[in-house]
Amino acid sequence: MRISARNQISGTIVDVIKGATTSHVRVDIGDGTIITASITNAAVDDLGLKTGGKATVVIKASDVMIAVD
Known part of the structure; x- marks a missing residue:
């Protein structure tokens, strides 16, 4: 696969929690650091995502914001 991002x-998928239309996929990227992605249930099924499977988290953000009190 080639991608511009x-x-x-x-990492390794540690959890796939399906909701009505959207799933939360939690990926351990090492040392217990977890990244969570919200994707459609259809995408989870199409990609065959399952706990224990290998996955690559791709982050493409147009904006990154930081706020403080």
């Missing part, structure tokens, strides 16, 4: 992090 530079932020690609490999």
Whole structure:
């Protein structure tokens, strides 16, 4: 697979929680650091995502914001 996004992090799926239309997929990227993605249930099924499977997290953000009190 070739993709223009530079932020690609490999990891292991630790959880797939399906809702009515959207799933939360939690990926351990090492040292217990978890990244969570919200994707459609159809995408989970199409990709065959399952706990224990390998996955690459791809991050493509137009905006990054930081706020403080």
